[in-house]
Amino acid sequence: MKAIKLGFPILLILFSIVFLIASLQLPKANLGNSNAPIYFPAGISVFMLLFGVIYLIQELRTLHEENGDIRQMLSGRTPKLIGITILFGLIYAFIFERVGFLLSTFLFLGGLLFVINGRKKWLVNVIVAVCFSFVSWYAFSQLLGVSLP
Amino acid sequence: MDLSSFMDGLSLSLQPINIMWIIVGGFLGTIVGMLPGLGPATAVAVLIPVTFGMSPVSAIILMAAIYYGAMYGGSRSSILLNTPGDGSAIAATFDGYPMARKGQAGPALAISAVASFIGGTIAVIGFIFLAEPLANFALDFGPAEYFLLMLLTLSAIVVLSIGKMVKGFLAMMVGLALSTIGIDTQTGVYRFTMGIPQLSEGIDFLIVIIGVYAIGEVLYNLLNIDQMKKEKKKVGKVWFSKEQWKRSVWPILRSGPLGFVVGVLPGAGGSIASMIGYTTEKQISKRSDEFGEGAVEGLAAPESANNAASVGAMIPLLTMGIPGSGTTAVMLGALIMLGLRPGPLLFEQQPETAWALINSMFLGNIALVIINILLVGVLVKILDTPAKVLYPIIVLLAFIGTYTLSYSTVDFFLLLIFGFVGLMMKVLDFPIAPLVLALIVGSDMEQNFRMAVLSSGGNLGVFFSSGVSIALSILTLLSLTYPFIIRMIRKRKQHLNSKDQVYRSS
Numbered sequence: 001m002k003a004i005k006l007g008f009p010i011l012l013i014l015f016s017i018v019f020l021i022a023s024l025q026l027p028k029a030n031l032g033n034s035n036a037p038i039y040f041p042a043g044i045s046v047f048m049l050l051f052g053v054i055y056l057i058q059e060l061r062t063l064h065e066e067n068g069d070i071r072q073m074l075s076g077r078t079p080k081l082i083g084i085t086i087l088f089g090l091i092y093a094f095i096f097e098r099v100g101f102l103l104s105t106f107l108f109l110g111g112l113l114f115v116i117n118g119r120k121k122w123l124v125n126v127i128v129a130v131c132f133s134f135v136s137w138y139a140f141s142q143l144l145g146v147s148l149p
Numbered sequence: 150m151d152l153s154s155f156m157d158g159l160s161l162s163l164q165p166i167n168i169m170w171i172i173v174g175g176f177l178g179t180i181v182g183m184l185p186g187l188g189p190a191t192a193v194a195v196l197i198p199v200t201f202g203m204s205p206v207s208a209i210i211l212m213a214a215i216y217y218g219a220m221y222g223g224s225r226s227s228i229l230l231n232t233p234g235d236g237s238a239i240a241a242t243f244d245g246y247p248m249a250r251k252g253q254a255g256p257a258l259a260i261s262a263v264a265s266f267i268g269g270t271i272a273v274i275g276f277i278f279l280a281e282p283l284a285n286f287a288l289d290f291g292p293a294e295y296f297l298l299m300l301l302t303l304s305a306i307v308v309l310s311i312g313k314m315v316k317g318f319l320a321m322m323v324g325l326a327l328s329t330i331g332i333d334t335q336t337g338v339y340r341f342t343m344g345i346p347q348l349s350e351g352i353d354f355l356i357v358i359i360g361v362y363a364i365g366e367v368l369y370n371l372l373n374i375d376q377m378k379k380e381k382k383k384v385g386k387v388w389f390s391k392e393q394w395k396r397s398v399w400p401i402l403r404s405g406p407l408g409f410v411v412g413v414l415p416g417a418g419g420s421i422a423s424m425i426g427y428t429t430e431k432q433i434s435k436r437s438d439e440f441g442e443g444a445v446e447g448l449a450a451p452e453s454a455n456n457a458a459s460v461g462a463m464i465p466l467l468t469m470g471i472p473g474s475g476t477t478a479v480m481l482g483a484l485i486m487l488g489l490r491p492g493p494l495l496f497e498q499q500p501e502t503a504w505a506l507i508n509s510m511f512l513g514n515i516a517l518v519i520i521n522i523l524l525v526g527v528l529v530k531i532l533d534t535p536a537k538v539l540y541p542i543i544v545l546l547a548f549i550g551t552y553t554l555s556y557s558t559v560d561f562f563l564l565l566i567f568g569f570v571g572l573m574m575k576v577l578d579f580p581i582a583p584l585v586l587a588l589i590v591g592s593d594m595e596q597n598f599r600m601a602v603l604s605s606g607g608n609l610g611v612f613f614s615s616g617v618s619i620a621l622s623i624l625t626l627l628s629l630t631y632p633f634i635i636r637m638i639r640k641r642k643q644h645l646n647s648k649d650q651v652y653r654s655s
Binding site for chain 2 (some may be wrong): 031044069092105132
C-alpha cells in the first residue's frame with residue numbers, strides 16, 4: 001500500500017521533469033516569437049513539479065494512514081478482475097478489425113461476463129453476450145448508420 | 150429575449166422526432182443515473198454514440214435529456230438503496246432513504262420527482278431571461294477576458310475539491326499538459342507527438358472522458374463487486390399526502406432559485422447546490438430535529454436545488470463555451486464533435502438551436518416527471534439487474550463509443566490507459582473534473598493567453614486593462630484564497646472560544 005501511496009506522487013514528479021525537459025527541447029517557431037510554443041507547457045511542468053513535491057510531502061506525512069480503496073484494490077480477486085478487464089480490452093483492440101464486430105464483441109463481452117459474473121451463470125452470460133452483441137450491432141450499424149467492421 | 154427565435158426553438162423542440170428523443174434520453178439517462186457509481190457525466194459519455202448520425206439539434210436535445218434523466222435517476226437509487234448515483238444525489242439519501250425504510254418509498258420518489266420538476270422549471274424560466282443578455286455581454290470579451298474566465302473556471306473547480314486542493318491542482322496541470330499535445334495552432338510546431346501521426350491533432354478529449362468516467366468507474370466498482378448486495382424494495386403507493394405536500398412546497402420554491410444561482414457559478418455544481426438547499430432548510434425549519442430521520446422537506450429541498458443547478462450549469466456552457474462541471478464538460482466535447490461551437494456566437498448564428506435546447510429543457514422536465522412517476526415500478530426493477538452483468542456491458546459501450554469517434558482501434562489503447570488513470574484517481578481520491586475541464590479548455594486558454602500578450606506587444610497589463618478583466622482577476626484571486634480565509638476565520642473563532650472558556654472556568 002505504501003508503495004502505491006508514494007509511487008504515484010513520485011511518478012507525477014518524474015512526469016513533470018520529463019515534460020519540462022521535453023518542453024525546453026521543443027522546436028522553435030518560424031513565425032513570431034520563436035519560443036512562444038514553449039512557454040505554456042514549460043510553465044505547466046514547473047507548477048506540476050511544485051504541486052507534485054507538495055503532494056509527496058503530504059503523502060509522507062500520512063503514510064501510516066489506511067486507504068481502504070488501495071487495500072481493496074490489492075486484495076481478493078480484485079487485481080485479477082482489473083487485470084483481466086484491461087487484458088481483454090487489449091485483445092479486443094487487436095481482434096476487432098480482424099474478425100469483425102459481431103464475433104469480437106461476442107468473445108469480449110462473453111469473456112468478461114464469465115470472469116466477472118462467474119462460470120456458474122454460464123447460460124445468462126451466453127444469452128447476454130449473444131443478445132447484446134447483436135442488439136448493439138443492429139442499433140449502431142443499422143439504426144445509427146455507424147460503419148462497423 | 151428574442152421572441153421569434155424563442156418560438157422557432159419551441160417549434161423545433163416540439164417536432165415529434167425531438168419529443169421522442171427527449172423521452173428516450175430521459176429514460177436512458179434515468180436508467181444510467183440510477184446505477185450506483187454512474188452519474189450524469191458517465192451517462193452522457195457512455196451514450197454519446199447514440200447521437201451519431203443525428204441532426205445537431207436532436208443530438209443536443211437528446212444529450213440534455215440524458216443529463217436531466219441522470220439527475221433524476223441518481224435520486225432513485227439514493228432513496229431506494231441509500232446509494233447515490235452521483236455526488237448531487239447524496240443529499241437525497243439523508244431523508245429519502247429513511248422515508249423508504251419507514252415504508253414511504255412511493256411518496257419519497259414522487260416528491261423527489263415533483264421537486265426536481267419544479268426546481269428545473271424555475272431554472273428554465275431563469276435561463277430564458279438570462280441566457281441571451283449573458284451571451285451579448287460575452288460578445289465584448291477579448292482574448293484576455295476569455296483567458297481570465299477560463300482561469301476562474303479552473304480555479305473554482307479546483308478550490309471546490311474541498312480537502313484535496315493539491316490533488317485538484319495536479320489533476321488540472323495534467324489536463325493542461327495533455328491539452329498541449331499536437332500541432333500548435335498559432336505556429337504550426339508539433340508538440341509532444343513522439344512521431345505518432347494520430348497525436349498530431351492532439352488527444353481527443355472524448356476518449357479521455359469516456360476512459361476516466363466510464364472505464365475508470367467500472368474498474369473502480371470492481372473493487373466492491375462481490376460485496377454488492379441486491380436489495381429488493383417495495384415501492385407501495387406512488388404519491389404523497391396533502392400534509393407532505395404542504396411541508397414540501399416552500400422548501401421546493403426556495404431551493405429552486407438558490408440551486409439555479411449556484412449552478413450558474415463556474416465550478417459549483419449540483420452537489421453543492423443540493424447541500425446548500427438541505428442545510429438552508431434545516432436551519433430555517435421548525436422541525437429541524439426531524440431532518441435525517443425522514444423529513445419530507447429534507448428530501449424536497451435538495452432535489453429542487455440540484456435539478457435547478459443542472460439547468461443553471463448550462464448557462465456558462467452555452468453562452469460562453471465554458472463548462473462549469475464534469476457533465477457540462479462532457480457535453481461541450483460532444484457538442485464540438487457535432488460541429489457546434491457553444492459561446493456567444495451560438496445565439497447569433499444558430500439561435501434556433503440554442504432556443505430549441507432551452508425549450509427542450511422544459512419539455513424534458515415534463516417528460517421526466519411523467520417517466521419517474523408512472524414508471525417507478527419498471528425503473529426500480531432495473532436496480533435488480535446484477536452489477537456483474539451491467540458493468541461488462543458498460544465497458545463494451547465505452548469501446549463502441551470510442552471506435553465511432555475516429556474508426557480506429559488505436560484509440561482503444563488510449564481508452565484503456567485513461568480508464569486505468571481514472572481508476573487510480575478514484576482510488577487515490579483525486580478529483581476528476583479538473584483534469585477533464587483543463588484538457589478541454591487548455592488549448593483555448595493557451596491560445597487566448599498568447600493572443601492577448603501578442604496584441605498588447607508583450608505587456609501583461611492587458612489582463613487588468615478592462616473592468617471585466619479586473620473583476621475576473623479579483624474573482625480568481627478570491628476563489629483561490631477563499632479556503633485559506635475561511636480556515637483562518639475558523640481558527641480565530643476557535644481560539645476566541647477557547648479563551649472565553651478559560652476565562653469562564655477561572
